[in-house]
Amino acid sequence: MPKRKQLVSQTPIQNGGVVGVREFAPPYRVNGTPSENKLRFIDLFCGIGGFRMAFEGAGAQCVFSSDWDKFSRQTYAANFGETPHGDIHSVAVADIPKFDILCGGFPCQPFSLAGVSKKNSLGRKHGFEDVKQGNLFFSIAGILDHHNPPAFVLENVKHLVRHDHGRTFKIIHDTLTEALGYQVYWKIINADSVVPQRRQRIFLVGFKPGRAFEFPDFSTEGPKLASILDPDVADKYTLTDHLWKYLQNYAKKHQAAGNGFGFGLVTGSDVARTLSARYHKDGSEILISQGPLKNPRRLTPRECAKLMGYPDDFKIIVSDTQAYRQFGNSVVVPVIERIAKAVVTTLQRPIGYRPDLVLSANDKLNEEAAKGVAVAVSYRKTPIKKRKPTGKAL
Numbered sequence: 098m099p100k101r102k103q104l105v106s107q108t109p110i111q112n113g114g115v116v117g118v119r120e121f122a123p124p125y126r127v128n129g130t131p132s133e134n135k136l137r138f139i140d141l142f143c144g145i146g147g148f149r150m151a152f153e154g155a156g157a158q159c160v161f162s163s164d165w166d167k168f169s170r171q172t173y174a175a176n177f178g179e180t181p182h183g184d185i186h187s188v189a190v191a192d193i194p195k196f197d198i199l200c201g202g203f204p205c206q207p208f209s210l211a212g213v214s215k216k217n218s219l220g221r222k223h224g225f226e227d228v229k230q231g232n233l234f235f236s237i238a239g240i241l242d243h244h245n246p247p248a249f250v251l252e253n254v255k256h257l258v259r260h261d262h263g264r265t266f267k268i269i270h271d272t273l274t275e276a277l278g279y280q281v282y283w284k285i286i287n288a289d290s291v292v293p294q295r296r297q298r299i300f301l302v303g304f305k306p307g308r309a310f311e312f313p314d315f316s317t318e319g320p321k322l323a324s325i326l327d328p329d330v331a332d333k334y335t336l337t338d339h340l341w342k343y344l345q346n347y348a349k350k351h352q353a354a355g356n357g358f359g360f361g362l363v364t365g366s367d368v369a370r371t372l373s374a375r376y377h378k379d380g381s382e383i384l385i386s387q388g389p390l391k392n393p394r395r396l397t398p399r400e401c402a403k404l405m406g407y408p409d410d411f412k413i414i415v416s417d418t419q420a421y422r423q424f425g426n427s428v429v430v431p432v433i434e435r436i437a438k439a440v441v442t443t444l445q446r447p448i449g450y451r452p453d454l455v456l457s458a459n460d461k462l463n464e465e466a467a468k469g470v471a472v473a474v475s476y477r478k479t480p481i482k483k484r485k486p487t488g489k490a491l
């Protein structure tokens with residue numbers, strides 16, 4: 098008699114170090130053996146892996162990734178040797194491997210939370226069911242609620258703060274702080290100090306238990322477009338006469354109506370506007386001047402990769418249209434790299450570490466060293482001034 102098909106897996110499943118026997122083994126696998134020494138992160142709404150590149154650079158290990166876009170998954174697989182899991186709603190939260198940091202540049206889809214009452218999103222520990230309604234922030238909240246990791250890093254458009262008169266952001270902030278118990282820091286960061294592109298995004302970093310954290314400094318002047326422009330670009334990137342005329346007429350029409358719409362014509366000594374996911378349509382937000390005798394051109398996908406801070410060996414294996422969409426949706430890698438380093442450093446410090454106390458202790462040491470005296474360092478007794486919060490109080 099043929100053997101009956103087994104429904105229960107007999108082999109322990111290695112899930113980010115969590116070993117167990119379960120029915121219908123999920124296909125989630127850790128890339129390589131989970132390391133005991135590394136912090137582990139999950140890469141949600143991973144796109145082409147901007148977060149992954151940065152957090153791996155900071156010494157952390159990716160144990161799970163998810164994105165439902167077929168072409169982004171192809172790019173991700175080509176660069177990281179692993180195809181992300183699909184729709185986040187199809188993932189059982191409990192099957193996500195154990196991790197330390199949740200990373201997610203969640204989609205900036207229109208938020209329709211206006212009708213969501215605070216009572217629904219707060220108070221009840223498992224109350225996310227009520228307000229899920231497909232909103233992806235609540236998928237993130239559900240994963241945080243279940244796994245209770247010590248940290249998260251979220252990214253979104255700057256407009257998130259103002260959406261629905263601030264109500265959307267308040268619900269997000271309250272959910273992360275009051276409902277989930279994280280100490281949250283947030284800041285709007287412009288990428289133009291690390292790449293030649295003005296791109297403002299909001300970052301929310303959370304810790305549980307709370308820890309002292311400061312966002313890295315992004316105030317220095319950054320590079321200009323010349324640093325990413327290729328000298329030899331195929332003719333297909335030059336705008337046709339028809340499209341160039343259309344864009345000029347469109348801009349004139351809107352200028353006459355007092356609107357700011359129009360194309361962004363730039364040279365190597367400028368900084369580009371924000372690259373959008375719709376750049377493939379007409380390229381209007383960033384047009385590279387080719388002098389008075391030639392129509393301007395679009396950036397090539399490789400130039401877009403550089404504009405987003407991806408390394409030169411990042412593999413682009415999809416069509417130009419898909420590549421433009423992917424880079425336009427992406428995070429700026431060097432921005433995340435700095436944040437990742439700060440988050441990893443913060444998590445590696447003892448809980449309760451306070452930079453102000455250490456500074457004070459160092460001052461004392463220096464003073465005494467200057468006098469040639471060896472002393473036992475004691476912490477400052479005077480009360481420490483409260484630090485200014487990075488974001489506005491809500």
Ligand SMILES: C[S@@+](CC[C@H](N)C(=O)[O-])C[C@H]1O[C@@H](n2cnc3c(N)ncnc32)[C@H](O)[C@@H]1O
Pocket residue numbers: 142143144145146147148163164165166169183184185186201202203204205233423426427428
């Ligand atoms: C703003 S992009 C994030 C890009 C990413 N941070 C990067 O660096 O490339 C949002 C991503 O969420 C993905 N997405 C949207 N809805 C999803 C869902 N239900 N499940 C999984 N991924 C989803 C989209 O395909 C898109 O790639």
